[in-house]
Amino acid sequence: MRPSRTVPDLVNVVYHGIVSARFLKYLEDRKPMPKLTVAGKTAEWSADKRLVNAIEDMGIHIGHRCGGQARCTTCRVVFISGEPDTMTAAEYQKLSERGLLGQYRLSCQILCTHDMEVEPVMTLENQENWSDTGPRPADTVEPAAEWFPKSTFGAS
Numbered sequence: 139m140r141p142s143r144t145v146p147d148l149v150n151v152v153y154h155g156i157v158s159a160r161f162l163k164y165l166e167d168r169k170p171m172p173k174l175t176v177a178g179k180t181a182e183w184s185a186d187k188r189l190v191n192a193i194e195d196m197g198i199h200i201g202h203r204c205g206g207q208a209r210c211t212t213c214r215v216v217f218i219s220g221e222p223d224t225m226t227a228a229e230y231q232k233l234s235e236r237g238l239l240g241q242y243r244l245s246c247q248i249l250c251t252h253d254m255e256v257e258p259v260m261t262l263e264n265q266e267n268w269s270d271t272g273p274r275p276a277d278t279v280e281p282a283a284e285w286f287p288k289s290t291f292g293a294s
């Protein structure tokens with residue numbers, strides 16, 4: 139018959155569980171943050187940062203005229219490297235509707251999950267009729283996002 143666990147056994151299990159969880163957290167904290175390069179500037183951002191806000195927070199006046207709702211396409215970027223192979227349904231729908239699929243990505247629909255280099259297309263400096271770039275997008279992707287492999291949409 140197998141002996142039942144004693145209190146010291148259970149304390150030992152709990153102790154090792156706590157130590158393991160702390161060690162995993164330590165390893166997680168040591169992971170390098172994703173790097174974003176825009177117009178010759180590079181900065182690190184947490185993986186849940188919206189690309190459009192990261193670009194703006196690097197001092198680049200990228201458009202976001204709809205406030206990050208995947209409606210205006212003024213947050214469009216060209217990827218030099220690190221283009222995500224996923225996209226939201228809202229991004230796919232808007233880029234398709236405007237005939238922009240395959241040329242640009244919408245930075246309001248992308249998170250800084252890995253190293254990327256992008257070029258913003260529409261900025262306060264190159265749009266003559268803008269007095270501002272638009273309302274700041276929320277911290278989380280809107281509309282409520284679910285990412286799909288680009289191949290889901292037949293996009294490459």
Ligand code: FES
Nearest residue numbers: 206210211213246
């Ligand atoms: S589509 Fe309007 S801010 Fe991205």
